[in-house]
C-alpha cells in the first residue's frame with residue numbers, strides 16, 4: 001500500500017495558486033527527494049504531508065486514510081535550521097520526543113515508562129554520534145550537532161514518515177557528508193518513508209530512491225499567481241535510466257538558483 005497518496009491536490013493562498021493537480025503515490029519505505037526553484041511550493045508540499053496545510057481541492061491520504069485533524073507523531077519534521085528546545089539538554093530534547101509519542105496530551109512519563117524512554121533516548125543519541133554530549137545544552141553544540149539532535153528528536157517520535165526540509169543546507173560540506181552517512185542507514189534500519197526537500201541534486205541522487213521536481217508548467221506573465229506548480233519530473237533513482245535525465249535536471253536547477 002502507498003504510505004502517502006496525493007489525489008488531485010491543489011493549494012491556494014487567496015488568489016495565488018501554489019500547487020495544482022498533484023497526483024502522486026509514494027510507496028512505504030521510499031526515500032523521496034523533492035527539488036524545484038525557490039517558491040515552487042516544496043515546503044508547502046511537506047506541510048500538506050504534516051497536516052499543517054489543507055488542500056483547497058483534492059485529498060492527501062496517509063496509509064489510505066484521510067489525515068486526523070492534528071499533526072500526529074506518525075509524521076516528524078526537521079527544518080533547515082535546527083528546531084530543538086534551547087532550555088533542554090540533548091537528553092531532554094530526545095526524551096521529550098518519546099514523551100510526545102507516548103503521551104499526546106500530558107507529555108510526561110513516569111516510573112518504568114520514563115526509565116525505558118531514557119534508555120531508548122540514550123541509544124538514539126549514540127546512534128547520531130552525540131553520546132558524549134548528552135548533558136549539554138543546544139547552545140554548546142555546533143550547527144551540525146544541533147542538526148543531528150533535531151534528527152534524533154524527530155526519530156524518537158518513531159514517525160512512519162520523516163519530513164526533511166533542506167535539513168543539511170546550512171552545514172559545511174564535511175558535516176553534510178557525515179549527515180548523509182548517518183541518515184541512510186537510519187532510514188534503512190527504521191524502514192521509514194522519507195520525503196526530503198533539497199536544492200542539491202547530488203545530495204538527492206546520493207540519498208533518495210525517487211526524485212520529483214516541482215515547477216510551473218503554465219505561466220501567465222500578467223498574473224504570475226494564476227498557475228501553480230505541478231510535478232515536472234518523477235524519476236526512479238534505483239534504475240540506471242535515471243542517470244542521463246539527472247544531468248539535464250541538474251543543469252536546469254542550477255540555472256534557476
Ligand SMILES: Nc1ncnc2c1ncn2[C@@H]1O[C@H](COP(=O)(O)OP(=O)(O)OP(=O)(O)O)[C@@H](O)[C@H]1O
Pocket residue numbers: 013018036037038039040041042043044045
Ligand atoms: N502561509 C502562506 N500564506 C501565503 N502565501 C504563502 C504561505 N506559505 C507559502 N506561501 C507562498 O507559496 C509559495 C510557495 O512557498 P513555499 O515556501 O512552499 O516554496 P518553496 O518551494 O519551499 O521555496 P524555497 O525553496 O524558497 O524554500 C510562495 O509564493 C509563498 O510566498
Ligand SMILES: [Mg+2]
Pocket residue numbers: 042043044
Ligand atoms: Mg521551502
